[in-house]
Amino acid sequence: MAFIDDHRDRFGVEPICRVLSEHGVTIAPSSYYAHRSRPASxxxxxxxxxxxxxxxxxxxxxxxxxxxxxxxxxxxxxxxxxxxxxxxxxxx
Structure with missing residues (x-):
């Protein structure tokens, strides 16, 4: 999630998730947004x-x-x- 946070302003969340998926790290954009909106444990x-x-x-x-x-x-x-x-x- 930190990687996406660091680069989302430049590339956007969806393109980052797509490239990560091509390299075997599958994360849906909706999962990223759900993680960000969740309060800290x-x-x-x-x-x-x-x-x-x-x-x-x-x-x-x-x-x-x-x-x-x-x-x-x-x-x-x-x-x-x-x-x-x-x-x-x-x-x-």
Whole structure:
């Protein structure tokens, strides 16, 4: 979906879907539009909150200083919430 979002202004959704289909990636334009109109899932919202917290900790001059890795960031992000952070929210 991100690919279509990135190129739809230049080529249009239908032509992109047609070319993707020719290369084995079948997606109907209606599926793309349905995906865009759907609200974010609870998991996506939760992951965005966790990711923002992880980025805040990572860039915090007192704590992370850009040096924290996943082993330190995940427990720090989970502190105070009573559960471990969703490491799947980590980019990369």
């Amino acid at each position: 609870a998991r996506a919202v939760r992951d965005a909150v966790v990711l923002a917290e992880i980025e805040r900790i990572y860039h915090d001059p007192q704590r992370g200083r850009g040096l924290y890795g996943a082993r330190k960031v995940a427990p720090a992000a989970a502190a105070g919430r009573g559960r471990r952070a969703a490491c799947a929210a980590l980019p990369g």
